[in-house]
Amino acid sequence: MAAPPAGLPPFDRPAFAARFGAALHRAGVPVTPERSARFLDVLHLLPPVDPPTLYWAARLAFVTAREQIEPFDRVFAALFGGRADPADSRGAPGNPPLPGLEPGPGAPPAAAPAPPRRSGPRSPLPHGPLHRDTVGEAPGRPARTGAERLVGSAAEALAQQDFGTFGPGELAELDRLSADLAISVPLRRTRRREADPRGRHIDLRRSLRRSLRTGGETVRLARSHGRLRRRPLVLLCDVSGSMEPYTRVYVRFFSRLCARAGSGVAAEIFVFATRLTRLTPVLRHTSPDAALRRASRAAPDWSGGTLIGRALAEFTDRFGRRGMARGAVVVIFSDGWEGEDPSAVGRETARLSRLAHRVVWVNPRKAAPGYAPLAAGIAAALPHCDAFVSGHSLAAMADVFDAIAGRGPSAAARPARTPRARP
Amino acid sequence: MTGAATPGTAEPARAAVARAVPDPTALHAALDSLGYLADPGLTTALYLALRLPQPLLLEGEPGVGKTEAARALAGVLGSPLIRLQCYDGLDAAEALYEWNYPRQLLSIRLAESRGVPLAEADLFTDAFLLRRPVLAALTHPGPLPAVLLIDEIDRADDDFEAFLLEVLAEASVTIPELGTVRATVTPVVVLTSNRTRDLHDALKRRCLYHWIDYPDTERVVEIVRRRVPGTAPSLAADVAASVRRLRTLEVQKPPGIAESIDWVGALTLLGVERLDPDAADRTLGVLVKYREDVDLVRDRGLAWLVGRPEG
Numbered sequence: 001m002a003a004p005p006a007g008l009p010p011f012d013r014p015a016f017a018a019r020f021g022a023a024l025h026r027a028g029v030p031v032t033p034e035r036s037a038r039f040l041d042v043l044h045l046l047p048p049v050d051p052p053t054l055y056w057a058a059r060l061a062f063v064t065a066r067e068q069i070e071p072f073d074r075v076f077a078a079l080f081g082g083r084a085d086p087a088d089s090r091g092a093p094g095n096p097p098l099p100g101l102e103p104g105p106g107a108p109p110a111a112a113p114a115p116p117r118r119s120g121p122r123s124p125l126p127h128g129p130l131h132r133d134t135v136g137e138a139p140g141r142p143a144r145t146g147a148e149r150l151v152g153s154a155a156e157a158l159a160q161q162d163f164g165t166f167g168p169g170e171l172a173e174l175d176r177l178s179a180d181l182a183i184s185v186p187l188r189r190t191r192r193r194e195a196d197p198r199g200r201h202i203d204l205r206r207s208l209r210r211s212l213r214t215g216g217e218t219v220r221l222a223r224s225h226g227r228l229r230r231r232p233l234v235l236l237c238d239v240s241g242s243m244e245p246y247t248r249v250y251v252r253f254f255s256r257l258c259a260r261a262g263s264g265v266a267a268e269i270f271v272f273a274t275r276l277t278r279l280t281p282v283l284r285h286t287s288p289d290a291a292l293r294r295a296s297r298a299a300p301d302w303s304g305g306t307l308i309g310r311a312l313a314e315f316t317d318r319f320g321r322r323g324m325a326r327g328a329v330v331v332i333f334s335d336g337w338e339g340e341d342p343s344a345v346g347r348e349t350a351r352l353s354r355l356a357h358r359v360v361w362v363n364p365r366k367a368a369p370g371y372a373p374l375a376a377g378i379a380a381a382l383p384h385c386d387a388f389v390s391g392h393s394l395a396a397m398a399d400v401f402d403a404i405a406g407r408g409p410s411a412a413a414r415p416a417r418t419p420r421a422r423p
Numbered sequence: 424m425t426g427a428a429t430p431g432t433a434e435p436a437r438a439a440v441a442r443a444v445p446d447p448t449a450l451h452a453a454l455d456s457l458g459y460l461a462d463p464g465l466t467t468a469l470y471l472a473l474r475l476p477q478p479l480l481l482e483g484e485p486g487v488g489k490t491e492a493a494r495a496l497a498g499v500l501g502s503p504l505i506r507l508q509c510y511d512g513l514d515a516a517e518a519l520y521e522w523n524y525p526r527q528l529l530s531i532r533l534a535e536s537r538g539v540p541l542a543e544a545d546l547f548t549d550a551f552l553l554r555r556p557v558l559a560a561l562t563h564p565g566p567l568p569a570v571l572l573i574d575e576i577d578r579a580d581d582d583f584e585a586f587l588l589e590v591l592a593e594a595s596v597t598i599p600e601l602g603t604v605r606a607t608v609t610p611v612v613v614l615t616s617n618r619t620r621d622l623h624d625a626l627k628r629r630c631l632y633h634w635i636d637y638p639d640t641e642r643v644v645e646i647v648r649r650r651v652p653g654t655a656p657s658l659a660a661d662v663a664a665s666v667r668r669l670r671t672l673e674v675q676k677p678p679g680i681a682e683s684i685d686w687v688g689a690l691t692l693l694g695v696e697r698l699d700p701d702a703a704d705r706t707l708g709v710l711v712k713y714r715e716d717v718d719l720v721r722d723r724g725l726a727w728l729v730g731r732p733e734g
Contacts, residue, residue: 034628038477045474046447046467056467064627066482066618066634193514204524205516211531212543227512229580232620266620281621317675322485323578323619 013043023079024062027071035062051080067281162392163249163364174253174394184405185233185265185329186357189226199225231329231357233258233267233404236315238334239292240273240306246364246392247271250333251279252288253397268324271295272311274339278319308334308377309344316351325355329404333362333391336378346380353384360403361385364392436608437476439566443500444473450499458649459488459495460642468633469496476568478591478612480576480627483635485617486679488646490574492635493613497570500611503563506572507556509579515586519596521553547600557590558604565608576626577616584623591629640667643683650684654691661698662687665728666710672723674716686710700725 021036039061048054055076063072161170193201206222235254237247251269258267269279271292282291312332316325330352338345353359361381365371367390373379382388387403390396444450447463447470454461454469461469469492472479481489490506497504507518527546534541554562556571563569576584590596594606614630616622638646643663648654662683670677678686689709695702703725711717720728 032628038475041475042471045471052463053467056464057471059464060468060471060631060633063634064624064630064632069634205522208522208524208527211528268620313673319619321675322617 013040017043020058020079021062023075024072027075029062029068029071029075030064031062054080065281160393160395162367164245164392166245166249171249171252174249175256184401185230186406187228188231188327188357189228193224194227195222196225197223199223201225230265231327232324233265234320234325234328234330234356235267235269236276236312236330236332236334237269237271238273238306238308238332239271239295240337242337243306243333243335243364247333248289248292250362250391251283251292255279255283255288255291268319270315270319272306272308272315274307274310276311276314276318306334306337307340308336308338309341309348312345312348312352316348316355320352320355325352327357328355329358329360329406330356331360331362331400331404332381332385334378335363335365336361336373336375336381338375338377342376342380345377346384349381349384353386358386358404358406359384360387360389360400362389362391362400362403364390366390367392367396436565436568440473440476440500440568443567444470446470453499454495457495457498459491459498460638460646460649461492461495462636462638462642465492465633465635468631471631472496472613473500473611475631476609476611478614478630480614480616480622480630480632481635482616482618482632484637484677484679486681487635487637488680489615489635490572493570493572493615496611496613500567500570502567502569502611504570504572505556505560505563505610506574508574509576509583511578511580513579513583517555518557518583518586519555519590520558520598521555522547522600523551523553527551549601552598552601557587558596560610560612561590561594561596561604561606563608563610568608569610571610571612573612573614575617576614577619577622581620581623584626588623588626588629591626637670637679640664643667643680646680647683647687651687651691654687655696657697658690658695659687661729662690664730665698665703668728668730669710669720672719674711674719675713676711676716678710682710698729699731700729703729 017036017039021031021033021039025031039058042057042061046053046057048057058076059069059072063069166174193199193203195203195206201224203222203224206224207218207220210220210222211218233254235250237243237250239247251271254267255269258265267280269283271277271279277295279291279295282294286294319325320330332349336345349359349361361378363373363378366373366388373382373388386406389399389403391400444453447466450470450473451461451463451466454466468479468481471477473496481492483489493506494504530546530551531541552558560569560571573587576587591612594609595603597603640663643666644656644659647659647662648656651659666678666683666686686706686709689706690698690702693702693706707717707720707725711720
């Protein structure tokens, strides 16, 4: 666009709002024309007389979630030189105000030259993948593990195949299969009532309506009953080195199952290695593979050691205790190899089990012959889990489904309630 | 443009709001005079919510003053604060309106015994209507709008959100027996969420969004002193510093403003003027409410907590 003008052209607010919005959109803040229009309304009420005012006006108009504050700040800093957070920027010398802003509402031409500036070195999107390309591509790596060999073979063979050896062909087959599966989550009674002739409560409203039909005489009482709802499902997936191929399948599988219209299951999906990343909002707009790639980019420790205890603690503190885990079915996918403090895994699983309706631990290593839960992490966690299953293949996923639904588990799925395996 | 030209907003109401709150500075001063200290971001958010007008979605850690912000806003306007606490299973009958069935039954019996004919329409009039928060806010006579606080919206079911969306968009509700009730004065709507689940994008789209950060120590001191009259200045500063220190520990529930205020209140009641390990020991339960957290604090040392390494 035009170079920064020396003489101030008339300030074109709509163009300014549109460009600002576009810059934010490129940085990942979901900006719609409606939001840009709101920004215009806000500018009318709050003339951008100084950077903090402009900052708050723009942030309130454009940002709709906490996660967007960081990219917003980045774009704002790139556009207007320095984050205009009122706490640290008021009159700060290192925070050059928008050229032409000071004279008052009539002035700022700054948006015009700005977008080229931000698409330069600080562009948040292009620089991301550069040095992590290899890690980002990692999920595609097992493609060579004999994928083509099995394509087109019966679902039977697929059912027994270890998820760890899945390539794109198997994944596609899995997608087709998951279309026919339905997941069942236990129910709970809510305070909302629905009509039920054998219900426990008397529905006064409908009873009265009926009585009007019979001349004000209540002949038959209408009854209602607490409605049943499915419990929420929370999936916590370990993405450390050895678990990563499995996690890829799990995330794909469950996000498809739960996203399907009418599944009636609200699932929250998290991944963790040394820190916790929430995938749910990302998965709504992105394919599971892309979401995992993005998560790996955001978490530099991807495929490193696992801090299960810390990740569980982070989940409980940030999400679980506030309500996400309350009354929910929590499924942990992990091999239980804790890199730091095994006792933390036990402690945090215990905390989680006090909040959740059920805690299910899925460990693909369990399928290996002669497996005993010897990893200190899993040994500490098992006493607090309601079920312990392998889920290493599609056939084994049936046990996972049973465990989630709380159906009478097969003998194999019984948790080791007595921690005999504790070293 | 969905929000700016909300139907039913009478121009006089808008003018009255503009007169009461001409600019953010005036709003800040008014909030201040009510004992609510808002930072520039929150002030701007509240100002825009009033003047655009547009519902405001407030998020932040528990205890940073989300609910209090709505209360203060109502105070500035001199309007009632109408609060709807959300929970799982909340339905229209509890949010909107309900017919007063016992009273209707009574009227039927009364009419029978007196031999007065009673039409169905006689039973569904204003006199038998129980106004729940949303309807109460919509029918607030004005001239300034009521403040409708929809607290912890994330606890309600998502279908309640859809219902709420309709009310927010239209500023009117339809009662089958009575017809459509339009807002006399469109209420100022403040929603709070603890982020236990994601809200519908459609709902977010209609709202202004503001994340309230935990305030810095000086502000905490100022807030505490305002909320607990008769606090020794030294005590407020001690408590604010201790709470800040405690927030650096990995406790399960980091104490917020509310806990700070409670703690100062408790200490003041006990006649404490400077925080020391002994006073902290006696009142720790006001500040941390998990056994694990209590253990953690005691392990780290109460002397550390109160900022006296020597004890």
